[in-house]
Amino acid sequence: MKVSFIDFGAENSGTIFLFYSEQEGLLLDQKSKNDIAIQKIFEKHIKLSGSSKYKPQALDTFTSSNNDYDRIIFFKIRDLLKKDENGWINIGGQVLQYLQNNRITEVSIRLETTIKNIELMTLPARIAFGMGLKSYSFDKYKTSKAIKGVNHVKFITHHYVTTQNIYKEYNSTLNSVNLARDLVNEPSNILTPFEFVSRIKNLSTPNLKIKILDQKKMSQLAMEALLAVSHGSRLDPYVAIMEYLPIKDQKPLLLLGKGVTFDSGGISIKPSGGMDEMKGDMAGAATVVGLMKALEEKKPNLNVIGIVGLVENMTDGNAMRPGDIIKSMSGKTIEVLNTDAEGRLVLADLATYSLKNYQPRAIIDLATLTGAILVALGQEMAGLFANDDNLAEQLLKSGKETGEHLWRMPIGEKYMEMIKSKVADIRNVGGRYAGAITAAEFIHAFVEDVPWAHIDIAGTSITSPKTDTNNSWASGFGVRLLCNYIDDLSKN
């Protein structure tokens, strides 16, 4: 979908989109002859469209030959004056859905008003961003494309130069969300750990340095917890490190992502129903990769390092067994009671690697870690676990601002006791209860005293419901959240 921002007068034909609110009327401040005619058409429509209870969201009309436009769509905005940034982004998604439903491929959108508090410079960019998020679809493997999407959207605005610049920021977030969605939507036979690594390498620039650890290097580093997960797979595991370090001598923020490219459960094999969804068990890694790409483009003043563990969890004669005891990179021994609780093994070694090689100001990990978080929070919110209130507060705030909501869950010593092992230092599952919390406590055991947050995105990143801004199985959850968080952090 092409997006352009153009001046008044540059385009006066075709299909035009205008907004209205029931309280404030039509959002129009121009006074040309044509505009006065549009105002009259609008008033007629409102009169004829019945009581507000039954009014459709859009009043869609073809005009007579003496109007410059061929078709006018009046689109209702509820609670106009209460809309925040995310509210306008959602409006963009609704507009896109309307255009798609009505097979409209090209449109001009006018957003103008004399109402104060309506920021005419930022709003078109927000609407365009919402349209972009909603227009994403993953159809590369379809030989015939079913849906004809919107080709071109033109925003007609007095502030077209400023708006264009504001949109650039949103556009790089959009591309990063879509990169994360692409990675998660890919099937596991295509997106192997090796293929994942080569896509990460493509992002390399002088500002974003990429380092890769292969199996040999990981063995030298004694990353046995991560390596144990890969034993049952024919595919080699990798760790990819993405360094964005614009500032000298500043402790970096570390972002860790679980990248299990397929999770069969291993010897503790999953039931076959829904197992296909486990191609998305690398969504945490995809979010981190998407985010690092955004940082490279936005260039915030903050040192950030993203590390992802890419591995396939399969079952064969070499696979790790329930009951095995493995020694993690930290030296702590782990009793593996369930080989399907493998993501935490990957993250444990990534955390240790982070502590040994960098001095993180904080660690945030993202993972499709537990089904238990779905039981607790459904698909509306991701679970947030943290050992630092300040970090948790900032992330919760960012969730509210972006609509990628988090809910803080408890951690604590009593939960840590649930994963004590009789034969090793720690065990990888805690039993039937509090599964999302004991999973978090497992990672907690490896981050030591560094401020840390764990975001369980098992419910929010895959098998996603359709929303105003998402039509995709993989939502790309977390990219906007962390872009916003890092933006705040870099300004304070």
Ligand SMILES: [Zn+2]
């Ligand atoms: Zn698993």
